[in-house]
Amino acid sequence: MFLRALVSAAALLTLAACNSGDRAPAPGAPTVQVADALCRPTPRGRQTTGCYMTLTASGADRLVSVESPDANIVQIHESRMESNMMMMQQMRDGMPLAAGQATALAPGGNHLMLLGVKEPLAVGDTVTLKLIFATAAPVEVTATVAQPVASEYDQTTAH
Numbered sequence: 001m002f003l004r005a006l007v008s009a010a011a012l013l014t015l016a017a018c019n020s021g022d023r024a025p026a027p028g029a030p031t032v033q034v035a036d037a038l039c040r041p042t043p044r045g046r047q048t049t050g051c052y053m054t055l056t057a058s059g060a061d062r063l064v065s066v067e068s069p070d071a072n073i074v075q076i077h078e079s080r081m082e083s084n085m086m087m088m089q090q091m092r093d094g095m096p097l098a099a100g101q102a103t104a105l106a107p108g109g110n111h112l113m114l115l116g117v118k119e120p121l122a123v124g125d126t127v128t129l130k131l132i133f134a135t136a137a138p139v140e141v142t143a144t145v146a147q148p149v150a151s152e153y154d155q156t157t158a159h
């Protein structure tokens with residue numbers, strides 16, 4: 001009787017250890033879907049470029065930070081008009097994501113900024129981006145290097 005209790009206690013411990021090592025999200029845990037990830041080619045002689053995509057979170061969340069093996073730093077930027085000039089600045093608290101609603105990172109709006117790109121990026125290359133959220137599990141995406149659909153904004157700035 002005593003031995004049996006010991007054995008089942010050991011089995012429970014093993015199970016607990018397995019569960020804590022397993023990082024799969026619990027059923028019903030929030031997730032973020034990423035679509036149409038794209039980075040611009042790096043302008044000649046520059047190590048900076050912009051990346052765009054569409055994020056849809058299952059529950060209210062926040063894109064907190066982004067990492068890439070292909071750039072030293074990735075920042076989340078917002079664009080705004082100031083005295084007729086398109087200015088951009090880092091969103092230090094990240095970018096909020098409303099539940100079930102597609103949020104675009106797009107030319108002329110919010111975007112990801114790669115700083116210190118390690119190898120020049122040409123059309124057809126890919127960039128690996130790891131998106132880190134406040135609640136959802138991180139998502140790794142492979143962005144294609146391509147020119148985004150032309151917009152007015154494209155004529156005045158590199159991103």
Ligand SMILES: [Cu+2]
Pocket residue numbers: 050077088111112113159
């Ligand atoms: Cu920027």
